Amino acid sequence: MARVKDKEKAIQLRLTGKSYSQIKSELGVSKSTLSGWLKEYPLSKEQFGELNVVERRVESYISTCKIRKEQILKEVYDKEKKEIFPLSKRDLFVAGLFLYWGEGGKTDKGSLVLSNTNPAVIKFGVYWMENTLGVKKDKITARLHLYKDMNIDDEINFWSKELGFKKDQFSNPYIKNSNKAALTYKVGFGHGTCNIRIGNVILRNKVLMGLKAVEDHFNAKK
Structure with missing residues (x-):
């Protein structure tokens, strides 16, 4: 909690034109930590001009x-992007298989379920289901897990737009008995x-047996 308050205070001080050195002196936080917190809050030319010589050097060095x-x-990034893409259908299937290993449901008897907070991960999951498992997008359903102080309609609208889903593809959300606003860490x-x-026993068996084959392969290694 104290860390969160320090970050909020650091941002407030930065917005008033304080330098890294001044904020460090007031809060006792290292400049490397401040650099991470304040990277989106550079000083304006006018604010920079008001600093003394030492403070300018620190600001210039960090910048x-x-x-x-x-x-x-x-x-x-450019090098890795060039090496990774384009993905073959096999590449895509294996990538989704490993994602499902970490983020997918293993106990639903007749379904494949993939969960995440990151829209890009869920978008990939939808693309994977469509392009390697042959599932039509309108056959995929969604359910949100939300905090009780979150607006249900707003969140369904958000995910509907992100995924290209119709509203009727969303079932009633699960509401946690706690408030997002009360949390002291990023959610x-x-x-x-x-x-x-997706409710499909054949596809569930395909994915889970694929994962079992991977597990058996590496468990057999000495």
Whole structure:
């Protein structure tokens, strides 16, 4: 809780034009931590001009390191994207299989269920079901897990738009007996957990036996 309050206070101070050094002195937080918290809050030219020489050097150094880090990550991103894509149908199936291993339901007897808070992960799950399992999108259903202070209609609208689902593909959401606003840590992507489901025993067996084959393969290794 104290960490969250420190971050909020740091952002407030930054918005008033305080430097990293000034915020560090007031809150006792390291500059590396502040760099992460305040990366989206650069000083304006006017605010930068009001700092003393030492503070300007610190700000310039942190800014230079941030730019260099972003350049390095962009180079790695471009390289990995080129190596990964395009995905073959087999690549796509195996990628989805491993996602299901970590995030999929194993106890639903007649269904495949995939859950996550990240819209991109659920979008991939839908694409995987459509393009490797041969499921039509309108045959996939969804259910949201939400906190009791979240607006149900707003969240269904959000996920409906993200996934390209019709409203009638969503069943009644599960509502947790706690408030999102009361939490002291970040909760996923802010729109609850989305579970997508297909009711098909044959496809369930295909996926779970595929996972069993993977498990058996690596369990057999010495």
